[in-house]
Amino acid sequence: MKNILIITFTLISFGIHAEDKVQDKKNTVYKYKEYEVIDLGSMEIKGQIMAPGDLTVNERERKVFKRSLLEKNNFDFENKREIENLR
Amino acid sequence: MKYFATTIILATLMVSNYAHATAKAAFEISQNDKSREKNKKIAHELIDGGFYFSAIPYINTYLEDHSDIDSQLESDIETLVIKTGTMAVLNLEEKKLEKFSIPSISLILGTRLFNKEQYEKAYEILSRIPETHKFAIEADLMKGTIKNLQRKHIEALSLYGQCTQKATQQESNAIGEKLKRYYSYLKETCIIRTARVKIEDHKYEEALELYEQIDKRSYKWPYILMDKAWAHYYLKDYNRAIGLTVTYKSPLLESYFFPESEVLMALSYYNLCLWDDSLKVVDHFYDYYQPKADALKDILGKNKNSDTYFLDLYYADPKTRENLNPFIRNLITQTRKQVKFNLDLASLKAAKDELALIKKLKNKNDFTNGLEANLDATIAFIGAKINFYIKKEIFTFINEIHKHSYSMFNLKLELLSKKREEIYNTKSDQLVDRNRGSETNVNRKMNQYFFDFNGSFWADELGDYSFGLKSQCSDANKESK
Numbered sequence: 001m002k003n004i005l006i007i008t009f010t011l012i013s014f015g016i017h018a019e020d021k022v023q024d025k026k027n028t029v030y031k032y033k034e035y036e037v038i039d040l041g042s043m044e045i046k047g048q049i050m051a052p053g054d055l056t057v058n059e060r061e062r063k064v065f066k067r068s069l070l071e072k073n074n075f076d077f078e079n080k081r082e083i084e085n086l087r
Numbered sequence: 088m089k090y091f092a093t094t095i096i097l098a099t100l101m102v103s104n105y106a107h108a109t110a111k112a113a114f115e116i117s118q119n120d121k122s123r124e125k126n127k128k129i130a131h132e133l134i135d136g137g138f139y140f141s142a143i144p145y146i147n148t149y150l151e152d153h154s155d156i157d158s159q160l161e162s163d164i165e166t167l168v169i170k171t172g173t174m175a176v177l178n179l180e181e182k183k184l185e186k187f188s189i190p191s192i193s194l195i196l197g198t199r200l201f202n203k204e205q206y207e208k209a210y211e212i213l214s215r216i217p218e219t220h221k222f223a224i225e226a227d228l229m230k231g232t233i234k235n236l237q238r239k240h241i242e243a244l245s246l247y248g249q250c251t252q253k254a255t256q257q258e259s260n261a262i263g264e265k266l267k268r269y270y271s272y273l274k275e276t277c278i279i280r281t282a283r284v285k286i287e288d289h290k291y292e293e294a295l296e297l298y299e300q301i302d303k304r305s306y307k308w309p310y311i312l313m314d315k316a317w318a319h320y321y322l323k324d325y326n327r328a329i330g331l332t333v334t335y336k337s338p339l340l341e342s343y344f345f346p347e348s349e350v351l352m353a354l355s356y357y358n359l360c361l362w363d364d365s366l367k368v369v370d371h372f373y374d375y376y377q378p379k380a381d382a383l384k385d386i387l388g389k390n391k392n393s394d395t396y397f398l399d400l401y402y403a404d405p406k407t408r409e410n411l412n413p414f415i416r417n418l419i420t421q422t423r424k425q426v427k428f429n430l431d432l433a434s435l436k437a438a439k440d441e442l443a444l445i446k447k448l449k450n451k452n453d454f455t456n457g458l459e460a461n462l463d464a465t466i467a468f469i470g471a472k473i474n475f476y477i478k479k480e481i482f483t484f485i486n487e488i489h490k491h492s493y494s495m496f497n498l499k500l501e502l503l504s505k506k507r508e509e510i511y512n513t514k515s516d517q518l519v520d521r522n523r524g525s526e527t528n529v530n531r532k533m534n535q536y537f538f539d540f541n542g543s544f545w546a547d548e549l550g551d552y553s554f555g556l557k558s559q560c561s562d563a564n565k566e567s568k
Contacts, residue, residue: 066501067498069354072320076235083228083229085426085427085428087173087195087198087427
Protein backbone atom coordinates (compact mmCIF):
# COMPACT_ATOMS: atom_id res chain seq x y z
CA MET A 1 0.00 0.00 0.00
CA LYS A 2 2.81 2.32 0.92
CA ASN A 3 4.55 1.60 -2.43
CA ILE A 4 1.42 2.34 -4.39
CA LEU A 5 1.13 5.75 -2.70
CA ILE A 6 4.75 6.67 -3.53
CA ILE A 7 4.39 5.77 -7.23
CA THR A 8 1.11 7.64 -7.48
CA PHE A 9 2.62 10.79 -5.92
CA THR A 10 5.66 10.68 -8.25
CA LEU A 11 3.53 10.33 -11.38
CA ILE A 12 1.30 13.24 -10.33
CA SER A 13 4.29 15.55 -9.67
CA PHE A 14 5.85 14.75 -13.15
CA GLY A 15 2.57 15.48 -14.78
CA ILE A 16 2.29 18.92 -13.12
CA HIS A 17 5.89 19.85 -14.07
CA ALA A 18 5.39 18.94 -17.74
CA GLU A 19 2.26 21.06 -17.87
CA ASP A 20 4.17 24.12 -16.47
CA LYS A 21 6.89 23.82 -19.21
CA VAL A 22 4.38 23.94 -22.04
CA GLN A 23 2.80 27.00 -20.49
CA ASP A 24 6.27 28.83 -20.16
CA LYS A 25 7.16 28.22 -23.83
CA LYS A 26 4.02 29.82 -24.96
CA ASN A 27 4.53 33.06 -22.88
CA THR A 28 8.27 33.89 -23.57
CA VAL A 29 8.89 37.10 -25.63
CA TYR A 30 12.50 38.08 -26.56
CA LYS A 31 13.19 41.76 -26.94
CA TYR A 32 16.52 43.50 -27.87
CA LYS A 33 17.70 46.80 -26.48
CA GLU A 34 16.68 49.56 -28.80
CA TYR A 35 19.42 52.08 -27.70
CA GLU A 36 22.46 51.93 -25.45
CA VAL A 37 25.31 54.45 -24.88
CA ILE A 38 28.77 53.20 -23.91
CA ASP A 39 31.14 55.90 -22.67
CA LEU A 40 34.58 54.50 -23.44
CA GLY A 41 36.31 57.49 -21.88
CA SER A 42 34.85 56.79 -18.52
CA MET A 43 35.76 53.14 -18.61
CA GLU A 44 38.57 52.10 -16.40
CA ILE A 45 40.69 49.00 -16.67
CA LYS A 46 42.59 47.97 -13.64
CA GLY A 47 45.98 46.28 -13.87
CA GLN A 48 49.61 46.90 -15.12
CA ILE A 49 50.51 48.27 -18.57
CA MET A 50 52.61 45.64 -20.40
CA ALA A 51 53.09 47.42 -23.79
CA PRO A 52 53.85 51.04 -24.85
CA GLY A 53 50.79 53.18 -25.16
CA ASP A 54 51.64 54.50 -28.68
CA LEU A 55 53.46 53.15 -31.75
CA THR A 56 57.02 54.55 -32.24
CA VAL A 57 60.16 53.60 -34.25
CA ASN A 58 63.46 54.03 -32.43
CA GLU A 59 66.23 55.69 -34.42
CA ARG A 60 69.14 53.31 -35.03
CA GLU A 61 72.34 53.36 -37.06
CA ARG A 62 71.96 52.44 -40.69
CA LYS A 63 73.51 49.05 -41.47
CA VAL A 64 76.31 49.39 -44.01
CA PHE A 65 77.09 46.26 -46.01
CA LYS A 66 80.74 46.13 -46.92
CA ARG A 67 81.72 44.87 -50.34
CA SER A 68 84.74 42.61 -50.64
CA LEU A 69 87.66 44.71 -51.86
CA LEU A 70 90.88 43.22 -53.22
CA GLU A 71 93.18 41.70 -50.59
CA LYS A 72 96.61 40.21 -51.17
CA ASN A 73 96.70 37.26 -48.82
CA ASN A 74 99.28 35.29 -50.78
CA PHE A 75 101.44 35.32 -53.90
CA ASP A 76 100.43 31.86 -55.17
CA PHE A 77 99.53 33.11 -58.63
CA GLU A 78 102.86 34.89 -59.12
CA ASN A 79 104.88 32.04 -57.58
CA LYS A 80 103.33 29.37 -59.78
CA ARG A 81 103.82 31.47 -62.89
CA GLU A 82 107.48 31.98 -62.04
CA ILE A 83 108.03 28.22 -61.91
CA GLU A 84 106.11 27.74 -65.15
CA ASN A 85 108.32 30.36 -66.76
CA LEU A 86 111.55 28.81 -65.53
CA ARG A 87 111.74 25.77 -67.86
CA MET B 88 142.35 41.05 -87.62
CA LYS B 89 143.60 38.77 -90.40
CA TYR B 90 144.83 36.23 -87.84
CA PHE B 91 141.57 36.43 -85.97
CA ALA B 92 139.57 35.65 -89.13
CA THR B 93 141.90 32.75 -89.97
CA THR B 94 141.50 31.35 -86.45
CA ILE B 95 137.72 31.48 -86.74
CA ILE B 96 137.73 29.74 -90.13
CA LEU B 97 140.06 27.04 -88.81
CA ALA B 98 137.94 26.53 -85.69
CA THR B 99 134.78 26.26 -87.83
CA LEU B 100 136.49 23.70 -90.08
CA MET B 101 137.68 21.70 -87.08
CA VAL B 102 134.20 21.69 -85.55
CA SER B 103 132.70 20.72 -88.89
CA ASN B 104 135.24 17.91 -89.35
CA TYR B 105 134.69 16.65 -85.81
CA ALA B 106 130.93 16.73 -86.28
CA HIS B 107 131.38 14.85 -89.53
CA ALA B 108 133.53 12.22 -87.80
CA THR B 109 131.05 11.66 -84.95
CA ALA B 110 128.10 11.51 -87.37
CA LYS B 111 130.05 8.89 -89.32
CA ALA B 112 130.76 6.93 -86.11
CA ALA B 113 127.05 7.08 -85.19
CA PHE B 114 126.16 5.83 -88.67
CA GLU B 115 128.58 2.91 -88.36
CA ILE B 116 127.10 1.92 -85.00
CA SER B 117 123.60 2.07 -86.50
CA GLN B 118 124.72 -0.28 -89.27
CA ASN B 119 126.98 -2.74 -87.47
CA ASP B 120 126.06 -2.82 -83.78
CA LYS B 121 123.45 -5.44 -82.94
CA SER B 122 123.72 -5.12 -79.17
CA ARG B 123 120.98 -3.94 -76.74
CA GLU B 124 122.95 -0.76 -76.18
CA LYS B 125 122.97 0.34 -79.80
CA ASN B 126 120.72 3.41 -79.29
CA LYS B 127 122.70 4.50 -76.26
CA LYS B 128 125.94 4.34 -78.23
CA ILE B 129 124.48 6.24 -81.19
CA ALA B 130 123.20 8.93 -78.78
CA HIS B 131 126.61 9.18 -77.15
CA GLU B 132 128.37 9.69 -80.48
CA LEU B 133 125.84 12.32 -81.54
CA ILE B 134 126.10 14.19 -78.22
CA ASP B 135 129.87 14.06 -78.52
CA GLY B 136 129.61 15.70 -81.93
CA GLY B 137 127.24 18.41 -80.69
CA PHE B 138 124.12 16.92 -82.34
CA TYR B 139 122.07 17.24 -79.17
CA PHE B 140 118.60 17.43 -80.66
CA SER B 141 119.39 14.54 -83.02
CA ALA B 142 120.37 12.41 -80.02
CA ILE B 143 117.00 12.88 -78.22
CA PRO B 144 115.03 10.11 -80.03
CA TYR B 145 117.84 7.58 -79.43
CA ILE B 146 118.09 8.38 -75.71
CA ASN B 147 114.29 8.19 -75.39
CA THR B 148 114.11 4.86 -77.21
CA TYR B 149 116.86 3.43 -75.03
CA LEU B 150 115.22 4.58 -71.77
CA GLU B 151 111.88 3.24 -72.94
CA ASP B 152 113.32 -0.28 -73.10
CA HIS B 153 115.80 -0.17 -70.20
CA SER B 154 115.75 0.75 -66.55
CA ASP B 155 119.48 0.95 -65.85
CA ILE B 156 121.56 4.11 -66.28
CA ASP B 157 125.35 3.92 -66.12
CA SER B 158 127.60 6.89 -65.38
CA GLN B 159 128.25 7.66 -69.06
CA LEU B 160 124.56 7.68 -69.89
CA GLU B 161 123.87 9.82 -66.81
CA SER B 162 126.43 12.34 -68.01
CA ASP B 163 124.93 12.28 -71.54
CA ILE B 164 121.40 12.87 -70.21
CA GLU B 165 122.67 15.73 -68.04
CA THR B 166 124.33 17.34 -71.08
CA LEU B 167 121.08 16.94 -73.01
CA VAL B 168 119.07 18.57 -70.21
CA ILE B 169 121.48 21.52 -70.12
CA LYS B 170 121.51 21.90 -73.91
CA THR B 171 117.89 21.12 -74.78
CA GLY B 172 115.98 21.65 -71.53
CA THR B 173 112.80 19.67 -70.96
CA MET B 174 112.99 18.32 -74.52
CA ALA B 175 115.56 15.73 -73.41
CA VAL B 176 113.03 13.15 -72.19
CA LEU B 177 109.90 14.62 -73.72
CA ASN B 178 108.56 11.38 -75.16
CA LEU B 179 108.78 9.40 -71.93
CA GLU B 180 105.79 9.05 -69.65
CA GLU B 181 105.94 10.03 -65.98
CA LYS B 182 105.56 6.45 -64.73
CA LYS B 183 108.64 5.45 -66.72
CA LEU B 184 110.65 8.51 -65.63
CA GLU B 185 109.82 7.82 -62.00
CA LYS B 186 111.95 4.67 -62.16
CA PHE B 187 115.11 6.71 -62.78
CA SER B 188 116.57 8.63 -59.89
CA ILE B 189 119.38 10.58 -61.55
CA PRO B 190 119.26 14.37 -60.80
CA SER B 191 118.62 15.55 -64.37
CA ILE B 192 115.56 13.32 -64.84
CA SER B 193 114.32 14.08 -61.31
CA LEU B 194 114.45 17.82 -62.10
CA ILE B 195 112.49 17.45 -65.34
CA LEU B 196 109.95 15.06 -63.82
CA GLY B 197 109.57 17.27 -60.72
CA THR B 198 108.95 20.34 -62.91
CA ARG B 199 106.44 18.42 -64.99
CA LEU B 200 104.54 17.22 -61.90
CA PHE B 201 104.64 20.72 -60.35
CA ASN B 202 103.04 22.21 -63.45
CA LYS B 203 100.35 19.53 -63.20
CA GLU B 204 99.79 20.61 -59.57
CA GLN B 205 100.78 17.16 -58.23
CA TYR B 206 102.73 18.82 -55.44
CA GLU B 207 103.27 15.92 -53.05
CA LYS B 208 104.67 13.70 -55.77
CA ALA B 209 106.76 16.55 -57.22
CA TYR B 210 108.27 17.22 -53.78
CA GLU B 211 109.18 13.56 -53.35
CA ILE B 212 110.85 13.37 -56.78
CA LEU B 213 112.75 16.66 -56.33
CA SER B 214 114.03 15.45 -52.96
CA ARG B 215 116.02 12.79 -54.81
CA ILE B 216 118.41 15.47 -56.11
CA PRO B 217 121.53 15.58 -53.87
CA GLU B 218 122.04 18.81 -51.91
CA THR B 219 125.39 19.48 -53.57
CA HIS B 220 124.25 18.93 -57.16
CA LYS B 221 124.02 21.94 -59.48
CA PHE B 222 120.30 21.29 -60.02
CA ALA B 223 119.70 21.44 -56.25
CA ILE B 224 119.11 25.22 -56.43
CA GLU B 225 116.17 24.88 -58.78
CA ALA B 226 114.94 21.90 -56.76
CA ASP B 227 115.04 23.97 -53.53
CA LEU B 228 113.15 26.78 -55.22
CA MET B 229 110.42 24.40 -56.37
CA LYS B 230 110.27 22.52 -53.08
CA GLY B 231 110.06 25.85 -51.24
CA THR B 232 107.22 26.91 -53.53
CA ILE B 233 105.37 23.68 -52.77
CA LYS B 234 105.69 24.23 -49.00
CA ASN B 235 104.71 27.87 -49.54
CA LEU B 236 101.55 26.80 -51.38
CA GLN B 237 100.78 24.35 -48.56
CA ARG B 238 101.18 27.25 -46.05
CA LYS B 239 104.07 25.49 -44.31
CA HIS B 240 106.01 28.72 -44.03
CA ILE B 241 108.83 27.60 -41.73
CA GLU B 242 109.84 24.85 -44.15
CA ALA B 243 109.34 27.16 -47.13
CA LEU B 244 111.63 29.81 -45.58
CA SER B 245 114.29 27.21 -44.87
CA LEU B 246 114.23 25.94 -48.49
CA TYR B 247 114.27 29.46 -49.95
CA GLY B 248 117.20 30.25 -47.63
CA GLN B 249 119.15 27.22 -48.88
CA CYS B 250 118.37 28.19 -52.45
CA THR B 251 119.67 31.77 -51.90
CA GLN B 252 122.82 30.52 -50.24
CA LYS B 253 123.66 27.92 -52.91
CA ALA B 254 122.87 30.29 -55.78
CA THR B 255 125.09 33.03 -54.26
CA GLN B 256 127.95 30.53 -53.99
CA GLN B 257 127.49 29.20 -57.54
CA GLU B 258 127.22 32.75 -58.91
CA SER B 259 130.63 33.66 -57.51
CA ASN B 260 132.17 30.38 -58.80
CA ALA B 261 130.60 30.48 -62.25
CA ILE B 262 132.73 31.14 -65.28
CA GLY B 263 130.93 32.88 -68.09
CA GLU B 264 128.43 35.71 -68.08
CA LYS B 265 125.40 33.61 -69.01
CA LEU B 266 125.88 31.15 -66.17
CA LYS B 267 126.47 33.97 -63.68
CA ARG B 268 123.26 35.63 -64.85
CA TYR B 269 121.36 32.36 -64.46
CA TYR B 270 122.51 31.87 -60.84
CA SER B 271 121.90 35.55 -60.08
CA TYR B 272 118.35 35.14 -61.41
CA LEU B 273 117.77 32.12 -59.15
CA LYS B 274 119.28 33.92 -56.15
CA GLU B 275 117.04 36.95 -56.62
CA THR B 276 113.99 34.76 -57.15
CA CYS B 277 114.64 33.02 -53.83
CA ILE B 278 115.19 36.33 -51.99
CA ILE B 279 111.90 37.63 -53.39
CA ARG B 280 110.17 34.42 -52.33
CA THR B 281 111.46 34.85 -48.78
CA ALA B 282 110.15 38.42 -48.76
CA ARG B 283 106.76 37.25 -50.03
CA VAL B 284 106.48 34.69 -47.23
CA LYS B 285 107.24 37.55 -44.79
CA ILE B 286 104.39 39.58 -46.31
CA GLU B 287 102.07 36.58 -46.03
CA ASP B 288 103.11 36.37 -42.36
CA HIS B 289 102.38 40.14 -41.94
CA LYS B 290 106.08 40.91 -41.31
CA TYR B 291 106.08 43.81 -43.74
CA GLU B 292 109.15 45.70 -42.49
CA GLU B 293 111.28 42.54 -42.75
CA ALA B 294 109.97 41.94 -46.27
CA LEU B 295 110.84 45.49 -47.36
CA GLU B 296 114.38 45.07 -46.06
CA LEU B 297 114.78 41.90 -48.16
CA TYR B 298 113.56 43.66 -51.30
CA GLU B 299 116.37 46.19 -50.87
CA GLN B 300 118.79 43.40 -51.89
CA ILE B 301 117.43 43.37 -55.45
CA ASP B 302 119.44 45.60 -57.76
CA LYS B 303 117.49 48.15 -59.79
CA ARG B 304 119.13 46.84 -62.97
CA SER B 305 117.88 43.30 -62.33
CA TYR B 306 115.29 41.62 -64.59
CA LYS B 307 113.26 40.94 -61.50
CA TRP B 308 113.19 44.52 -60.24
CA PRO B 309 110.11 45.83 -62.11
CA TYR B 310 108.09 42.94 -60.67
CA ILE B 311 108.98 43.61 -57.04
CA LEU B 312 107.49 47.11 -57.15
CA MET B 313 104.04 45.52 -56.87
CA ASP B 314 105.11 43.38 -53.88
CA LYS B 315 106.63 46.41 -52.14
CA ALA B 316 103.54 48.46 -52.83
CA TRP B 317 101.40 45.80 -51.11
CA ALA B 318 103.76 45.77 -48.10
CA HIS B 319 103.45 49.57 -47.75
CA TYR B 320 99.70 49.33 -48.24
CA TYR B 321 99.38 46.93 -45.32
CA LEU B 322 101.67 49.19 -43.27
CA LYS B 323 99.04 51.88 -44.00
CA ASP B 324 101.63 53.97 -45.84
CA TYR B 325 99.21 54.60 -48.69
CA ASN B 326 101.21 57.51 -50.10
CA ARG B 327 104.22 55.23 -50.63
CA ALA B 328 101.99 52.54 -52.16
CA ILE B 329 100.65 55.07 -54.68
CA GLY B 330 104.19 56.28 -55.36
CA LEU B 331 105.33 52.73 -56.16
CA THR B 332 102.42 51.91 -58.43
CA VAL B 333 102.81 55.20 -60.29
CA THR B 334 106.39 54.15 -61.16
CA TYR B 335 104.93 51.90 -63.87
CA LYS B 336 103.92 55.06 -65.69
CA SER B 337 107.57 55.95 -66.25
CA PRO B 338 108.67 55.64 -69.92
CA LEU B 339 111.38 53.16 -68.89
CA LEU B 340 108.75 50.70 -67.72
CA GLU B 341 106.17 51.28 -70.43
CA SER B 342 106.25 47.67 -71.61
CA TYR B 343 105.18 46.40 -68.17
CA PHE B 344 101.46 46.10 -67.61
CA PHE B 345 100.10 45.37 -64.18
CA PRO B 346 96.33 45.80 -64.00
CA GLU B 347 96.68 44.96 -60.31
CA SER B 348 98.74 48.14 -59.77
CA GLU B 349 95.75 50.24 -60.84
CA VAL B 350 93.54 48.44 -58.34
CA LEU B 351 96.09 48.97 -55.59
CA MET B 352 96.39 52.65 -56.45
CA ALA B 353 92.61 53.09 -56.34
CA LEU B 354 92.47 51.19 -53.03
CA SER B 355 95.18 53.43 -51.56
CA TYR B 356 93.25 56.57 -52.51
CA TYR B 357 90.15 54.94 -51.05
CA ASN B 358 91.95 54.35 -47.76
CA LEU B 359 93.00 57.99 -47.70
CA CYS B 360 89.27 58.77 -48.15
CA LEU B 361 90.03 60.57 -51.41
CA TRP B 362 86.94 59.25 -53.15
CA ASP B 363 87.21 61.40 -56.28
CA ASP B 364 90.85 60.43 -56.89
CA SER B 365 89.99 56.79 -56.42
CA LEU B 366 87.03 57.06 -58.81
CA LYS B 367 89.29 58.65 -61.42
CA VAL B 368 91.65 55.65 -61.25
CA VAL B 369 88.71 53.23 -61.50
CA ASP B 370 87.34 55.02 -64.58
CA HIS B 371 90.79 55.19 -66.14
CA PHE B 372 91.16 51.43 -65.63
CA TYR B 373 88.06 50.73 -67.71
CA ASP B 374 88.96 53.32 -70.37
CA TYR B 375 92.52 52.04 -70.67
CA TYR B 376 92.24 48.27 -70.34
CA GLN B 377 88.87 47.51 -71.95
CA PRO B 378 90.00 48.36 -75.53
CA LYS B 379 93.26 46.49 -74.87
CA ALA B 380 91.45 43.37 -73.75
CA ASP B 381 89.19 43.59 -76.80
CA ALA B 382 92.17 43.98 -79.14
CA LEU B 383 93.88 40.97 -77.57
CA LYS B 384 90.71 38.87 -77.70
CA ASP B 385 90.38 39.78 -81.36
CA ILE B 386 93.94 38.80 -82.20
CA LEU B 387 93.60 35.55 -80.21
CA GLY B 388 90.30 34.64 -81.84
CA LYS B 389 91.59 35.23 -85.37
CA ASN B 390 94.74 33.17 -84.88
CA LYS B 391 93.72 30.53 -82.35
CA ASN B 392 94.38 27.65 -84.77
CA SER B 393 97.71 28.93 -86.04
CA ASP B 394 100.91 27.28 -84.80
CA THR B 395 103.15 30.06 -86.05
CA TYR B 396 101.34 33.44 -85.96
CA PHE B 397 102.64 34.63 -82.59
CA LEU B 398 106.13 33.34 -83.20
CA ASP B 399 106.15 35.18 -86.52
CA LEU B 400 105.18 38.35 -84.67
CA TYR B 401 108.31 37.97 -82.60
CA TYR B 402 110.45 37.53 -85.73
CA ALA B 403 108.65 40.29 -87.66
CA ASP B 404 110.80 43.13 -88.97
CA PRO B 405 110.66 46.42 -87.03
CA LYS B 406 108.40 48.04 -89.64
CA THR B 407 105.75 45.30 -89.37
CA ARG B 408 105.99 45.45 -85.61
CA GLU B 409 105.52 49.23 -85.70
CA ASN B 410 102.15 48.68 -87.37
CA LEU B 411 100.98 46.43 -84.55
CA ASN B 412 98.83 47.69 -81.71
CA PRO B 413 101.42 49.25 -79.32
CA PHE B 414 99.91 47.30 -76.49
CA ILE B 415 100.48 43.95 -78.25
CA ARG B 416 103.99 45.08 -79.20
CA ASN B 417 104.77 45.82 -75.57
CA LEU B 418 103.27 42.55 -74.41
CA ILE B 419 105.58 40.67 -76.79
CA THR B 420 108.52 42.72 -75.43
CA GLN B 421 107.56 41.67 -71.91
CA THR B 422 107.25 38.01 -72.93
CA ARG B 423 110.76 38.16 -74.40
CA LYS B 424 112.09 38.84 -70.92
CA GLN B 425 110.84 35.50 -69.57
CA VAL B 426 113.48 32.81 -68.98
CA LYS B 427 111.44 29.98 -70.48
CA PHE B 428 110.77 31.96 -73.65
CA ASN B 429 114.47 32.69 -74.10
CA LEU B 430 115.47 29.09 -73.43
CA ASP B 431 112.96 27.81 -75.97
CA LEU B 432 114.07 30.41 -78.47
CA ALA B 433 117.71 29.38 -77.97
CA SER B 434 116.67 25.72 -78.43
CA LEU B 435 114.91 26.60 -81.67
CA LYS B 436 118.00 28.33 -83.01
CA ALA B 437 120.29 25.47 -81.89
CA ALA B 438 118.02 22.86 -83.55
CA LYS B 439 118.00 24.88 -86.79
CA ASP B 440 121.81 25.18 -86.71
CA GLU B 441 122.07 21.44 -86.15
CA LEU B 442 119.83 20.74 -89.12
CA ALA B 443 121.97 23.02 -91.29
CA LEU B 444 125.09 21.14 -90.16
CA ILE B 445 123.56 17.74 -91.00
CA LYS B 446 122.46 19.00 -94.40
CA LYS B 447 126.08 19.96 -95.08
CA LEU B 448 127.36 16.41 -94.44
CA LYS B 449 128.92 14.90 -97.54
CA ASN B 450 127.79 11.29 -97.31
CA LYS B 451 124.02 11.18 -97.25
CA ASN B 452 122.33 7.90 -96.34
CA ASP B 453 119.21 6.55 -94.63
CA PHE B 454 120.68 7.35 -91.24
CA THR B 455 121.31 11.07 -92.00
CA ASN B 456 117.94 11.30 -93.75
CA GLY B 457 116.35 9.95 -90.56
CA LEU B 458 118.21 12.56 -88.51
CA GLU B 459 116.98 15.32 -90.81
CA ALA B 460 113.37 14.13 -90.58
CA ASN B 461 113.58 13.98 -86.78
CA LEU B 462 115.08 17.46 -86.60
CA ASP B 463 112.40 18.89 -88.89
CA ALA B 464 109.77 17.49 -86.54
CA THR B 465 111.64 18.81 -83.47
CA ILE B 466 111.93 22.32 -84.98
CA ALA B 467 108.22 22.36 -85.80
CA PHE B 468 107.45 21.19 -82.26
CA ILE B 469 109.60 23.87 -80.56
CA GLY B 470 108.10 26.54 -82.83
CA ALA B 471 104.57 25.45 -81.92
CA LYS B 472 105.57 25.35 -78.25
CA ILE B 473 106.83 28.96 -78.29
CA ASN B 474 103.76 30.05 -80.25
CA PHE B 475 101.54 28.40 -77.65
CA TYR B 476 103.52 30.06 -74.86
CA ILE B 477 102.93 33.58 -76.24
CA LYS B 478 99.26 32.71 -76.83
CA LYS B 479 98.96 31.54 -73.22
CA GLU B 480 100.63 34.72 -71.93
CA ILE B 481 98.09 36.84 -73.82
CA PHE B 482 95.24 34.68 -72.54
CA THR B 483 96.47 34.96 -68.93
CA PHE B 484 96.71 38.71 -69.34
CA ILE B 485 93.10 39.00 -70.56
CA ASN B 486 92.00 36.93 -67.57
CA GLU B 487 93.94 39.26 -65.27
CA ILE B 488 92.11 42.26 -66.71
CA HIS B 489 88.75 40.57 -66.19
CA LYS B 490 89.62 39.53 -62.63
CA HIS B 491 90.60 43.05 -61.68
CA SER B 492 87.61 44.56 -63.48
CA TYR B 493 85.51 42.74 -60.91
CA SER B 494 87.61 44.20 -58.05
CA MET B 495 87.28 47.66 -59.56
CA PHE B 496 83.52 47.25 -59.92
CA ASN B 497 83.18 46.43 -56.22
CA LEU B 498 85.41 49.35 -55.32
CA LYS B 499 83.36 51.71 -57.48
CA LEU B 500 80.16 50.66 -55.70
CA GLU B 501 81.87 51.25 -52.38
CA LEU B 502 83.11 54.66 -53.51
CA LEU B 503 79.69 55.74 -54.74
CA SER B 504 78.23 54.64 -51.43
CA LYS B 505 80.85 56.70 -49.53
CA LYS B 506 80.17 59.75 -51.68
CA ARG B 507 76.43 59.40 -51.07
CA GLU B 508 77.02 59.19 -47.33
CA GLU B 509 79.15 62.30 -47.56
CA ILE B 510 76.37 64.20 -49.31
CA TYR B 511 73.84 63.03 -46.72
CA ASN B 512 76.15 64.18 -43.96
CA THR B 513 76.88 67.46 -45.83
CA LYS B 514 80.60 67.04 -45.47
CA SER B 515 81.43 67.37 -49.15
CA ASP B 516 82.73 70.92 -48.64
CA GLN B 517 85.74 69.42 -46.86
CA LEU B 518 87.09 68.18 -50.17
CA VAL B 519 87.38 71.67 -51.60
CA ASP B 520 89.78 72.74 -48.87
CA ARG B 521 91.99 69.70 -48.92
CA ASN B 522 95.70 70.09 -49.02
CA ARG B 523 97.10 68.51 -52.20
CA GLY B 524 100.34 67.08 -50.96
CA SER B 525 102.96 68.08 -48.49
CA GLU B 526 106.32 66.79 -47.40
CA THR B 527 104.92 66.41 -43.91
CA ASN B 528 102.69 63.57 -45.13
CA VAL B 529 105.60 61.53 -46.49
CA ASN B 530 106.90 58.73 -44.28
CA ARG B 531 110.65 58.49 -44.64
CA LYS B 532 113.39 56.36 -43.18
CA MET B 533 116.76 57.70 -42.02
CA ASN B 534 118.47 56.67 -45.26
CA GLN B 535 115.89 58.20 -47.59
CA TYR B 536 116.18 61.70 -49.03
CA PHE B 537 113.44 64.01 -50.12
CA PHE B 538 113.25 65.60 -53.57
CA ASP B 539 110.26 67.25 -55.22
CA PHE B 540 108.75 65.58 -58.27
CA ASN B 541 108.84 68.00 -61.16
CA GLY B 542 106.99 65.98 -63.77
CA SER B 543 109.88 63.89 -65.10
CA PHE B 544 110.94 60.37 -64.12
CA TRP B 545 114.62 59.80 -63.34
CA ALA B 546 115.95 56.26 -63.61
CA ASP B 547 117.76 56.38 -60.25
CA GLU B 548 114.62 57.62 -58.52
CA LEU B 549 112.35 54.86 -59.85
CA GLY B 550 110.81 52.79 -57.11
CA ASP B 551 111.37 55.45 -54.45
CA TYR B 552 108.43 57.70 -55.14
CA SER B 553 105.92 58.63 -52.49
CA PHE B 554 102.90 60.86 -52.63
CA GLY B 555 102.35 63.43 -49.89
CA LEU B 556 98.57 63.47 -49.72
CA LYS B 557 96.77 64.19 -46.51
CA SER B 558 94.18 61.68 -45.47
CA GLN B 559 90.65 63.07 -45.60
CA CYS B 560 89.26 60.41 -43.32
CA SER B 561 87.07 61.65 -40.50
CA ASP B 562 86.64 59.47 -37.43
CA ALA B 563 83.32 58.25 -38.78
CA ASN B 564 84.96 57.19 -42.04
CA LYS B 565 87.75 55.41 -40.24
CA GLU B 566 85.26 53.44 -38.19
CA SER B 567 83.20 52.43 -41.17
CA LYS B 568 86.27 51.07 -43.00
